[in-house]
Amino acid sequence: MLGKGRVLAKRGMVVCKLSVLLLAVMLGAHPGISQELPEWKMDSIRLGVKNLLNHYQLIHNQINATADPAIEREFINLFSNPKVLIVNEIDQDSPSQEISAQNYVSLLPTLFPEGLTLDFNMNRILVSRPKYDFNNRYLVNVWLEQSLMGISKGKALANRHRIVVTIGFNFLDGKMSGWEIWGIALPPKSQTYLTVKLSPSLGSLVNQSVDQDERFNLEPGLGYAGGVGLMYLINSHLGGQLGIRYAHYQSSLTLDHLDPHGGFDPHLEQVNYHTRFWFVEMPIGAAYKITLARRLNALLGAGISPGVRLFESFTSSAVNSNSRSRQTGVISDSQWIDGLTRFNLGFYSELSIMWQLRQNTAFMIGVDFHHGLTSLGEVEQPDYVNSRYQGLYNPIWRSPDSNNLLRSLGITIGVAIQIESKKE
Amino acid sequence: MGRNLRILTLLLPLSLLLTLSGCFETDNPPQLEVSVIDQDSLPVPDAYVTLFTSQQEWRQLENPVQAWRRTGLEGQVLFIDLKETTYWIYCRKGDQDNSFDEITTQGDLKLNQRAHVVVHLR
Secondary structure, eight states, X not given: OOOHHHHHHHHHHHHHHHHHHHHHHHHHHSTTTSSOOOOOOHHHHHHHHHXXXXXXXXXXXXXXXXXXXXXXXXXXXXXXXXXXXXXOOSXXXXXXXXXXXXXXXXXXXXXXXXXXXXXXXXXXEEEOOOEEEETTEEXXXXXXXXXXXEEETTEEEEEEEEEEEEEEEEEETTEEEEEEEEEEEOOEEEEEXXXXXXXXXXXXXXXXXXXXXXXXXXXXXXXXXXXXEEEEESSSSEEXXXXXXXXXXXXXXXXXXXXXXXXXXXXXXXXXXXXXXXXXXXXXXXXXXXXXXXXXXXXXXXXXXXXXXXXXXXXEEEEETTTOOEEXXXXXXXXXXXXXXXXXXXXXXXXXXXXXXXXXXXXXXXXXXXXXXXXSOOOOOTTHHHHGGGTSSOTTTOOTTOOEEEEEEEEEEEEEEEEEEEEO | OHHHHHHHHHHHHHHHHXXXXXXXXXXXXXXEEEEEEOTTSOBOTTOEEEEESSHHHHHHTOOOSSOOEEOOTTSEEEEOSOOSSOOEEEEEETXXXXXXXXXXXXXXXXXTOEEEEEEEOO
């Protein structure tokens, strides 16, 4: 018969495996990973990209107040659809950083009656490897420098900076066709998020020697954690995070009965040891954001989580085998906390889905897993092995040569507020 | 940012209330410290000590209120988490005990009190 502690350890492994599976499923859903990519001839792709951009430049520079409406239609046709977002550099009064191609082409002749001259620097162009999108369509990101010159409301506009153009094309039977623009944006440089999270969790205080002992059953308890953090992404994907959280862990250990010893039988059975801890933890680690859909992101995080214990409590109870009543405070262990370290170092990993509610605010839901790396403490008790079933030692803590580790698995609910976004 | 700040100001106190709940206790249960000494008034280490709530249970050594505790090098042991009642104390080491000496606390223990009792083994 397996002890519950061992069963729980196995459950922990199952949870880990499920997390990895979930991660694999999510990554599988990510475009670009789900499809085996053909061997690309990057020179051919670059040629297609340049042809499209040259065409875009040519049409763009023909748009003015007196231009044929057919020019505007031809401009729109360069995009996959009229709602494709492009950088808003023409309407300075609008707070929006991006506008649709449809709005762009309708505003341009009004704001720049004499036209706006666009010049792409084709000599320095960077094209990413294609990523599979859908139905034989692939997407590439193109980084290049553009310059704009024009006169609007008596003021001259002249700027030069890098942009990133997303271009889609079809690839069938070894041929590329149907080149379209899927977006024009400023390349993101960095983003800073403020995160607020609440996390109900199942936690346990694992002692390795108890974990392997069939007479003890380890039962995880409902805990919680809440905190704030900062997440800094150095580009649109990768970054780091730092936070502070207040966490509560609890779990119970049960023992069938206390053994008679020294000629006495305590008549105590169904012994329950219940321990609770309150920690302040400072998780610090890496973060990786994956875009799943337009308003949906996945966030992976992992790192270390040093913590300091603030409060603790220990209670015990058992059933008196004569009276059949449950007594509390059956283990008198006033020094139970003395052998424990106040500092605890743990590892954490998290997987969250971020749903963009507004431009700067996202709702987060996910799972997080914390596991102690350092022992909470151990006390050398030479006669522990003989005495632990008699209630003379607190079996959760007073065991030699074994680690006491915190472990928790929680559901995270929170918000992420983008407080800063820098673009090139 | 105005609405974001309002969300923050709501969430932060809520999380603080949740996390701090249950952290504080008002009164401590009574405690009893037992010192075990031998006929020469020297402390007796490794003596088994337990408590009963009635004279009959003490005589029959039945239904101790807690698991056995063992004295340290100084012959003392501390019982915590006790109730506001009178306790009968029983100690034993080897073939010596206090079965001829009925030793109790001086009346009911009180909250936040740490009582002290000395037991002779013979």
